[in-house]
Amino acid sequence: MFSQQAEREIDRLLARYPRKRSAIIPVLFIAQKERGYLSDDVLEYVAKRMGLTYLDVVTVVSFYTMFYRRPIGKYNIQLCNNVSCMLCGSEKIQEHIERKLGITFGQTTPDGRFTLTEVQCLGSCGTAPVMQVNFDYYENLTPENVDQILDSLP
Amino acid sequence: MTEWVKITIDGKSYSAPRGRYLLEVCEELGIYVPNFCYYYKLPPQAACRMCLVRIENIRKLQTACTVRVQDGMVVTTNSDEIIGARQGMVDFILANHPLDCPMCDKGGECELQYMSLTYGNLFGRYMETKEHRDEYQLSPFIWLDPQRCILCYRCIRVCDEWVGDHALGVLGRGAHSEIIGNKRDGTLECENCGNCVEVCPVGALTSANFRFRARPWDIEDTITTCTYCADGCQLKLSVRDGKVVRAWAKDMTGINMEFLCLKGRYGNEFVNSPDRVHAPLIRRQGRLEQASWDEAIGLVASRLKEITATHGAESIACLGSPRLTNEVLYVLNKFARDVIGTPWISHIAEHDWRPLFNMLTAPLATQNDIRSGKKTLLLIGGNPPEYNPLTAYSLRYAVRENGSRLIIVNARPLLRLPEESEFFHIRPGSEPALLLALLDESQLNLVAEITNLSVERLGALRRALEESEDLVVLIGPEVSGAALEAAGALGARWATERRRVRLLPLMRFNNSLGALDMGLTGDLPAPEDIGAHIKALYLVGVDPIRTYGDRWREALARAEFVVVHELFTTETAEYAHVVLPAMSFAEIDGTFTNNAGQVQRVRRALESGGERRPDWVILRLVAKGMGVEMDVRGSAMAMLKDLAERVPGYEGITYEQIDAEGAVQTHRALVKEVSWNDLLDRLNAQVAALDRNRDMLTEPPALGTGLFERGTLIEHVPLMAQAFGWDGSRSRDDR
Amino acid sequence: MERIISARFDIPNADQLDVYLEHGGYRALKKVLTEMTPEQVIEEVKKSALRGCGGAGFPTGMKWGFVPKDSPKPKYLVCNADESEPGTFKDRQIMEKDPHGLIEGILIGAYAIGAHLAFIYIRGEYWYLKEKLERVIDEARQGGYVGRNILGTGFDCDIIVHPGAGAYICGEETALLESLEGKRGYPRLKPPFPASVGLYGCPTVINNVETLAWVPHIILRGGEWFHRLGTEKSGGHRLYSLSGHVVRPGVYERPLGYPLKRLIYEDGGGIRDGKRLKAVVPGGASSPILTAEEAESATLDYEPLAALGTMMGSGAVIVMDEDTDIVRTTYSFIKFFAHESCGWCVPCREGTRWMVKIFERLLRGGGTERDLEMLVTLSDNMFGRTHCPLGDAAAWAVGPAVKKFRADFERYLTRRGAVAAD
Numbered sequence A: 001m002f003s004q005q006a007e008r009e010i011d012r013l014l015a016r017y018p019r020k021r022s023a024i025i026p027v028l029f030i031a032q033k034e035r036g037y038l039s040d041d042v043l044e045y046v047a048k049r050m051g052l053t054y055l056d057v058v059t060v061v062s063f064y065t066m067f068y069r070r071p072i073g074k075y076n077i078q079l080c081n082n083v084s085c086m087l088c089g090s091e092k093i094q095e096h097i098e099r100k101l102g103i104t105f106g107q108t109t110p111d112g113r114f115t116l117t118e119v120q121c122l123g124s125c126g127t128a129p130v131m132q133v134n135f136d137y138y139e140n141l142t143p144e145n146v147d148q149i150l151d152s153l154p
Numbered sequence B: 001m002t003e004w005v006k007i008t009i010d011g012k013s014y015s016a017p018r019g020r021y022l023l024e025v026c027e028e029l030g031i032y033v034p035n036f037c038y039y040y041k042l043p044p045q046a047a048c049r050m051c052l053v054r055i056e057n058i059r060k061l062q063t064a065c066t067v068r069v070q071d072g073m074v075v076t077t078n079s080d081e082i083i084g085a086r087q088g089m090v091d092f093i094l095a096n097h098p099l100d101c102p103m104c105d106k107g108g109e110c111e112l113q114y115m116s117l118t119y120g121n122l123f124g125r126y127m128e129t130k131e132h133r134d135e136y137q138l139s140p141f142i143w144l145d146p147q148r149c150i151l152c153y154r155c156i157r158v159c160d161e162w163v164g165d166h167a168l169g170v171l172g173r174g175a176h177s178e179i180i181g182n183k184r185d186g187t188l189e190c191e192n193c194g195n196c197v198e199v200c201p202v203g204a205l206t207s208a209n210f211r212f213r214a215r216p217w218d219i220e221d222t223i224t225t226c227t228y229c230a231d232g233c234q235l236k237l238s239v240r241d242g243k244v245v246r247a248w249a250k251d252m253t254g255i256n257m258e259f260l261c262l263k264g265r266y267g268n269e270f271v272n273s274p275d276r277v278h279a280p281l282i283r284r285q286g287r288l289e290q291a292s293w294d295e296a297i298g299l300v301a302s303r304l305k306e307i308t309a310t311h312g313a314e315s316i317a318c319l320g321s322p323r324l325t326n327e328v329l330y331v332l333n334k335f336a337r338d339v340i341g342t343p344w345i346s347h348i349a350e351h352d353w354r355p356l357f358n359m360l361t362a363p364l365a366t367q368n369d370i371r372s373g374k375k376t377l378l379l380i381g382g383n384p385p386e387y388n389p390l391t392a393y394s395l396r397y398a399v400r401e402n403g404s405r406l407i408i409v410n411a412r413p414l415l416r417l418p419e420e421s422e423f424f425h426i427r428p429g430s431e432p433a434l435l436l437a438l439l440d441e442s443q444l445n446l447v448a449e450i451t452n453l454s455v456e457r458l459g460a461l462r463r464a465l466e467e468s469e470d471l472v473v474l475i476g477p478e479v480s481g482a483a484l485e486a487a488g489a490l491g492a493r494w495a496t497e498r499r500r501v502r503l504l505p506l507m508r509f510n511n512s513l514g515a516l517d518m519g520l521t522g523d524l525p526a527p528e529d530i531g532a533h534i535k536a537l538y539l540v541g542v543d544p545i546r547t548y549g550d551r552w553r554e555a556l557a558r559a560e561f562v563v564v565h566e567l568f569t570t571e572t573a574e575y576a577h578v579v580l581p582a583m584s585f586a587e588i589d590g591t592f593t594n595n596a597g598q599v600q601r602v603r604r605a606l607e608s609g610g611e612r613r614p615d616w617v618i619l620r621l622v623a624k625g626m627g628v629e630m631d632v633r634g635s636a637m638a639m640l641k642d643l644a645e646r647v648p649g650y651e652g653i654t655y656e657q658i659d660a661e662g663a664v665q666t667h668r669a670l671v672k673e674v675s676w677n678d679l680l681d682r683l684n685a686q687v688a689a690l691d692r693n694r695d696m697l698t699e700p701p702a703l704g705t706g707l708f709e710r711g712t713l714i715e716h717v718p719l720m721a722q723a724f725g726w727d728g729s730r731s732r733d734d735r
Numbered sequence C: 001m002e003r004i005i006s007a008r009f010d011i012p013n014a015d016q017l018d019v020y021l022e023h024g025g026y027r028a029l030k031k032v033l034t035e036m037t038p039e040q041v042i043e044e045v046k047k048s049a050l051r052g053c054g055g056a057g058f059p060t061g062m063k064w065g066f067v068p069k070d071s072p073k074p075k076y077l078v079c080n081a082d083e084s085e086p087g088t089f090k091d092r093q094i095m096e097k098d099p100h101g102l103i104e105g106i107l108i109g110a111y112a113i114g115a116h117l118a119f120i121y122i123r124g125e126y127w128y129l130k131e132k133l134e135r136v137i138d139e140a141r142q143g144g145y146v147g148r149n150i151l152g153t154g155f156d157c158d159i160i161v162h163p164g165a166g167a168y169i170c171g172e173e174t175a176l177l178e179s180l181e182g183k184r185g186y187p188r189l190k191p192p193f194p195a196s197v198g199l200y201g202c203p204t205v206i207n208n209v210e211t212l213a214w215v216p217h218i219i220l221r222g223g224e225w226f227h228r229l230g231t232e233k234s235g236g237h238r239l240y241s242l243s244g245h246v247v248r249p250g251v252y253e254r255p256l257g258y259p260l261k262r263l264i265y266e267d268g269g270g271i272r273d274g275k276r277l278k279a280v281v282p283g284g285a286s287s288p289i290l291t292a293e294e295a296e297s298a299t300l301d302y303e304p305l306a307a308l309g310t311m312m313g314s315g316a317v318i319v320m321d322e323d324t325d326i327v328r329t330t331y332s333f334i335k336f337f338a339h340e341s342c343g344w345c346v347p348c349r350e351g352t353r354w355m356v357k358i359f360e361r362l363l364r365g366g367g368t369e370r371d372l373e374m375l376v377t378l379s380d381n382m383f384g385r386t387h388c389p390l391g392d393a394a395a396w397a398v399g400p401a402v403k404k405f406r407a408d409f410e411r412y413l414t415r416r417g418a419v420a421a422d
């Protein structure tokens, strides 16, 4: 179902743990990377691959916020809104992004480029406010550098 | 050995078994600690926090469902603090719960309703908007109202631990958590046993057949024995307005505790079917027409007499059903042998179990024998999750609770048995060889070749038995003939001073063993016999066409006279000259004997409509018509007394005893001396004839094969017909 | 003051094996493997009075000592790198700047408890650190410090870096184990404690990143030395994560018993824009808020903070200036806990949702006196009654805030609201 490299990586993960089931989170990350999100078919396939049931997999997936069950934008802008960021002005950043992209939390731009997501503390409170675009951290945000960051994304 | 310790609860001292959960100890002492997520014999959850108590010297309140009793423990279950904690907890549970008990199906028997009234605040304090969720159907049998769910996880645990189906889970997190089924859209694909509904404390899970049809205060419950498999579960039939509206097992201490399978729970509404035969029918010009009892009995009696006069009594064959009560079977046997005088008295059976009982050298194993204490359980053949669901529940329980060792010998891998079991995969049909290995160590090479197990594996199997101190062997219908005798002889071969051996035949019908015990063990006519030397058939609840196939169609057509006692106009009834309307198990009193030889009560739960009569009354009337006054007393209770005097093993069994003990095991005489040489000769001959080249089967049998199997009774349950897409039962007119 | 655990933070490329070795790296491991028995290691850590830096502050040596020696089962060491407590960002510094220090600590811990496989459970958001740690472990393996026959001593130990996927509760040690077993991250019942029944039912020790990173230093310089650095009951330094309205936020290594005020004013450079202090959350979102007056005399240590009704937690100090609206910060906390509640137990699942709704009404301008009473009642009804400490933390985030900053809350009460809710 996935690229050869991904399948090999899954094999490696399945063999790595004392019990196969432990590999579920890393395997799901691979699946998500391959497909962008975790569709029913992907879950079914992962279940089969791991000797689990669809129910086992879907209940695990739904527990964790980093797994997506629907397609999302090419860039997932994950803005921290927790206390330290809030104290340092994350709400202004939020307003700025919302105005700039015309979407609010939970939405994706019509061109499918950006999704804006509210996230909990990202462990960057000393360099707040902060956002993650996909897996990359952007710290000490200001409206100006947000513009620059978003505009320079390929 | 239980160690007793002293504990103090609410200022009084008690002694309690060390290590038991405090909540259970309190319950046994009559101190009620409210709870939702606790469930007897399911892993503790500590999720509902309703059972909080104060334990001296512990800073936080503790959940009584998880704390184990220790010496000197001082517990408070009733104080302002605890009362406040419970009120707070009820507030939380009710926060998003609909407060519309009069609209809810569970109203009147809801644990949350009770708990709110007893332990909650007088006024709700939640003023926010509730998050509504629509209810929906999880399966043809089960509905879910997610907003009513309080997430006690009982359903998930019962499905995981007892049923082994793993069909339910939790989706989402936090307040968005909800119970879902195992299909992509969240609905259920499972065996639909409904045990999840049974254990649900609120109105979240409901049964399609019962929901919104009755209130607990306008139904009447009768405890009786299930009419499907030979495990013999106890169930409560709820009757409203003369109709069975549900079967359940809650709060019952029958051999099945609180659990039922699909058929036991949802298979009883055939009793209500409008298709039931309600008056005697006589064939006139090829059509069955309604007649009076006098006419019908008169016709049957005179035709039987005529046939006896012309062809002899041996030309009449009587056949009973293994679903009938012991009392009816007992009278039928008497009727055949004494009134008609024929040796052709038998019952339909899926399997001939007689060799086992002829060579029985160990007592039969009850469900309790399987469930209590650590033991070794050897399953040869069979498929308990499909055909003996309670046995499957008990096997899982034994492994889970006691760490018992489950060894499965089968030609196919079986589904839904514990992962921890050890599987010996044998060639199809090679069960007799396996039994040979258990009796005769010198033949392991031969057995290895036939079963496709290695000599080492066979050795390991024998070693497992040698290491066992308490052995239960469960025998499936794949074991027959000499091999079945060999199975019976396992007691003589393996029991020692320190090893107890018990056997459990995985029989098929609710009274399969009763039918053997009541002596319906004469020969069964072959279809060719009919019309040849067998001229008339007297069938009580039997449909040989369905059981044995189309060859019986022609056979029945050749018979001079066919009588059936029936609930429905079966295919066989279409060949009958007279159809007599019988009562169902729900409408009569009596007893069934389960596969462990336990006698349990069948109780009349409702009036039978129409002109139906119990089978034994019909038999007595026919006898009378033939001029014979049968020596049968006028009630099922009195009949049991008579039967208990005459049937070996049933001595002294009475209603009082059954009512007191729930199930009374018959005492079976065991074979003292086994002539091993003869037995081994027969077994070797059977083994020699086995096909050694059959291909191994690697696929497990399909799910639902046994549970979802269509049958005469179950096809008349509308919910079943609908669920499994059986074509609607044919209407009366085209019969 | 000497910097110890953060000493290598400023050394360029200290995350490379050769640089690490140059600066004393893997000497403690060598010492342990060649000169010490596991018992001696545990003894040394006990002497150090090192307490867990993940939040609960449990004495580390004692925890290691609970692992049964005679168990035939494999044993596991799990490093908790889930770092999700709002306000906390210290473990990230260690993994970024001194990853070999952590690896060394893990190996010593594994040796002490007899584990041959260790896991680093790292929050999924730290993906770049996961990849980095994997590279670092590979490097260490090539150098003979990880894997088979470490340093030729016959000791085997491998390390697997395992990602989380967005669930704060998986920082709780038993929920972490469930997650690591590939299940939903529900906290387990305790007892049994992980030291006897942990990962895959085997004896397991779970320690925070910082806790483990301290271990090599303790081994090299002695438990007593470490103990002396701190206070009577708790040894050593801690990494404090300082954030919020301070001039110089960041991670500071300071001793236990360090005055809170000094951290804010000396190290942090005081409140931004010359404003006044209003409140401090001293130990991450799970610790109750302190007023400026309370903060005045507070020292960063377990018992003194407990006496103030709050706790040391993960050492995450969140500073709020005079203009801070405590209703909004409290709302942010409770939203966090509602979002992160696993949903297992009733009071946390329902209580957090309920409180969020009250806050939303308050913020919309529909609040009444009664709502403030209700918030306190709900917090009391949750506290001490949940299955795991997350529920306690949620209760703690709200009750004390309403009591201590009532004026802030009262600003949101309106007559219109009073009518609407009646």
Ligand SMILES: Cc1cc2nc3c(=O)[nH]c(=O)nc-3n(C[C@H](O)[C@H](O)[C@H](O)COP(=O)(O)O)c2cc1C
Pocket (backbone or CB within 6 Å): C051, C052, C053, C054, C055, C056, C057, C058, C060, C080, C081, C082, C083, C084, C085, C168, C169, C170, C171, C172, C173, C174, C206, C207, C208, C209, C211, C212, C388, C389, C390
């Ligand atoms: C809700 C919750 C979240 C937690 N999150 C973390 C965390 O992110 N990192 C951590 O090290 N400990 C966390 N802990 C503490 C752990 O349960 C555990 O006490 C700690 O990992 C033990 O390591 P230590 O003794 O070295 O501190 C959390 C505890 C709770 C109750």
Ligand code: SF4
Pocket (backbone or CB within 6 Å): C169, C187, C340, C341, C342, C343, C344, C345, C346, C348, C349, C386, C387, C388, C389, C390, C391, C392
């Ligand atoms: S307190 Fe909250 S996070 Fe902890 S078990 Fe209960 S619901 Fe889950």
Ligand code: FES
Pocket (backbone or CB within 6 Å): A080, A081, A082, A083, A084, A085, A086, A120, A121, A122, A123, A124, A125, A128, A130, C086, C087, C088
């Ligand atoms: S509060 Fe935003 S990263 Fe911590």
